[in-house]
Amino acid sequence: MANKAALFNYILRLADTNLVLGHRLSEWSGHAPYLEEDIALTNIALDLIGQANSLLIYAAKVEGKGRTEDDLAYMRNEREYYNSLLSEQPNGDFAQTIVRQFLSDNFDVLLYESLSKSTDETLAALAAKGLKEATYHLRHSRAWVERLGDGTEESHNRTQNALNQLWRFTADMFAMNPDDKDLVKAGIATDLEKMQPTWLKNVEQIFVKANLTIPANAWQQSGSREAKHSELLGFLLAEMQHLHRTYPEAKW
Amino acid sequence: MVDPLEIKRILSVIPDPEIPVISIEELGILRDVRVEGEQITIDITPTYSGCPAMKVIEQDIVSLLHEKGMDKVKVNLIYSPAWTTDWITEGAKEKLRKYGIAPPEKSTVDKGTLTGKPKNLSCPRCGSKHVEMVSQFGSTACKALYKCLDCKEPFDYFKCI
Numbered sequence: 001m002a003n004k005a006a007l008f009n010y011i012l013r014l015a016d017t018n019l020v021l022g023h024r025l026s027e028w029s030g031h032a033p034y035l036e037e038d039i040a041l042t043n044i045a046l047d048l049i050g051q052a053n054s055l056l057i058y059a060a061k062v063e064g065k066g067r068t069e070d071d072l073a074y075m076r077n078e079r080e081y082y083n084s085l086l087s088e089q090p091n092g093d094f095a096q097t098i099v100r101q102f103l104s105d106n107f108d109v110l111l112y113e114s115l116s117k118s119t120d121e122t123l124a125a126l127a128a129k130g131l132k133e134a135t136y137h138l139r140h141s142r143a144w145v146e147r148l149g150d151g152t153e154e155s156h157n158r159t160q161n162a163l164n165q166l167w168r169f170t171a172d173m174f175a176m177n178p179d180d181k182d183l184v185k186a187g188i189a190t191d192l193e194k195m196q197p198t199w200l201k202n203v204e205q206i207f208v209k210a211n212l213t214i215p216a217n218a219w220q221q222s223g224s225r226e227a228k229h230s231e232l233l234g235f236l237l238a239e240m241q242h243l244h245r246t247y248p249e250a251k252w
Numbered sequence: 253m254v255d256p257l258e259i260k261r262i263l264s265v266i267p268d269p270e271i272p273v274i275s276i277e278e279l280g281i282l283r284d285v286r287v288e289g290e291q292i293t294i295d296i297t298p299t300y301s302g303c304p305a306m307k308v309i310e311q312d313i314v315s316l317l318h319e320k321g322m323d324k325v326k327v328n329l330i331y332s333p334a335w336t337t338d339w340i341t342e343g344a345k346e347k348l349r350k351y352g353i354a355p356p357e358k359s360t361v362d363k364g365t366l367t368g369k370p371k372n373l374s375c376p377r378c379g380s381k382h383v384e385m386v387s388q389f390g391s392t393a394c395k396a397l398y399k400c401l402d403c404k405e406p407f408d409y410f411k412c413i
């Protein structure tokens with residue numbers, strides 16, 4: 001049986017990335033460029049927050065210290081959050097939101113494909129469910145990347161600019177902990193280093209089609225595996241956790 | 253001891269909170285009923301991970317069984333096997349169509365279901381196949397938004413997953 005603390009941390013990483021990205025997308029609610037897109041982004045947000053919820057329930061069970069999914073979501077500070085750096089990046093303009101989503105959806109599809117074969121039954125079940133959703137999300141973000149990248153001069157420039165801004169956070173998604181090696185060996189976790197070339201091939205193919213260029217030799221920021229974040233996450237958590245911390249016993 | 257089939261029959265009247273013309277049983281959300289002495293355990297599965305209707309469904313199950321005098325009721329949320337539109341009964345698909353929602357039209361065994369365009373989708377109002385997708389995402393997580401190019405009405409399509 002794999003190390004319980006390592007498994008707990010692994011599930012938190014999956015959950016936190018979904019929760020933070022879901023929260024970011026929910027910020028578009030009522031603000032998206034038009035109604036159908038408003039509904040699309042909030043639907044995707046709902047899926048991601050739902051995935052985070054199921055994962056946090058499982059994380060709480062694995063930890064076995066009596067914490068609930070709400071304790072994990074609302075009572076941890078930013079130095080206890082393991083979400084990817086990409087997920088906490090601000091919405092920016094619509095192009096930036098779409099590029100962030102596209103990079104992330106491609107990652108999720110591969111991750112869930114692999115995790116759906118995990119020897120951990122709960123992770124395998126949640127991944128099989130998440131895979132259906134991620135595949136559908138990718139269809140949306142990929143269509144937008146192609147349309148914006150290969151659209152007007154303005155949409156192209158904004159999308160290229162978003163890619164230039166966000167590319168530096170992509171390697172962080174694939175960073176692995178020393179403990180991960182054991183989880184991979186036990187067939188529980190996915191070997192992210194092995195997954196990266198496929199991901200790169202998949203996103204590159206669409207970027208070429210969309211007339212977009214991946215920045216060459218871009219410096220890569222890391223840190224999420226050690227729960228080191230930019231100040232962006234603190235602001236996000238402050239908003240997300242405020243209500244629960246003010247009224248910790250509130251139920252509705 | 254109560255017969256699990258009897259409990260299933262009682263629960264079969266509970267409608268889906270978001271699509272009240274079909275029941276949670278017809279939708280395939282109600283997965284299993286087990287009885288051990290006084291203890292009744294019900295398994296339900298979400299259509300989508302973030303489906304906000306699950307809490308309401310859980311409460312509906314508990315309060316309906318309480319009304320029938322069954323007090324020890326536990327509702328489990330299960331994720332495996334993942335819910336699929338293949339579990340929606342044929343009768344329920346017809347009810348969806350009459351309600352104005354185009355039902356999922358093919359089996360998910362067909363690859364490309366998730367990404368491809370539905371081939372035989374027709375307008376639930378006039379039956380025309382001359383339809384166009386407005387948005388991949390509709391009024392709830394399980395639906396996409398279409399419009400009919402003949403009768404000009406917009407309609408929801410129950411996505412195939």
Ligand SMILES: [Zn+2]
Pocket residue numbers: 375376377378379380400401402403404405
């Ligand atoms: Zn029509």
